[in-house]
Amino acid sequence: MSEFFIGDVILAPVFLGQGSEVKVRPAVVMGDCGRDKINICPITSRTPREGPVITIELDDFEKGGLSLFEESYLIVSQNFTVRKSEVVGKKGKLRADKVSEIRRAVKS
Numbered sequence: 713m714s715e716f717f718i719g720d721v722i723l724a725p726v727f728l729g730q731g732s733e734v735k736v737r738p739a740v741v742m743g744d745c746g747r748d749k750i751n752i753c754p755i756t757s758r759t760p761r762e763g764p765v766i767t768i769e770l771d772d773f774e775k776g777g778l779s780l781f782e783e784s785y786l787i788v789s790q791n792f793t794v795r796k797s798e799v800v801g802k803k804g805k806l807r808a809d810k811v812s813e814i815r816r817a818v819k820s
Contacts (some may be wrong), residue, residue, distance in 0.1 A: 714796060716741045716750050719811040721778065723800040726754045726792060736800050738778055740786055740814060745793055753791045753818065755784050763789035766814055768806075776804020788817045 716722065720741040727734045739752035755768055755778070765785040770777050778784060806814075 714799065714802070716744070716796065716799070716802075717805075718743060718815075719774075719806040719808070721755070721773070721776065721803045721806060722752070723803060724752060724794045725798055725800075726752070726794075738784070738803060739792075739794075740806065742791060742814070742818060748796045749793050750796060750799075751791055751793055753786050753788060753814070755786050757782070757784050760785055760787055763787060764817055766810075766817055768810075772806055772810040774805045774807045776802070778803055786814060788814070791818070 718741055722739055722741060723736050724739050725734045726737045726739060738755040741750050742753055743751040745751055765787055768784045768786055
């Protein structure tokens with residue numbers, strides 16, 4: 713079983729919004745829920761219509777990254793729990809300052 717840490721950017725199945733299907737999307741690991749589950753916030757390339765978001769750019773990555781041509785958005789108001797075994801892959805790791813910004817936004 714892979715290890716995941718806060719700030720890791722992974723690919724995982726996520727359900728976003730009404731009428732939407734579960735889709736494999738990038739997401740940021742927000743915490744370990746124990747056993748075989750992690751808490752994640754999804755990332756989207758489209759500007760969300762509602763809720764607080766945090767911009768994710770290539771410069772925000774400590775290592776790895778997404779195939780970004782423009783900025784993407786972390787949807788702060790939507791967090792999910794997924795099984796570690798459902799994670800499709802790991803895309804990178806966000807810088808510590810970006811992780812701190814995300815954690816502050818999630819707490820408020």
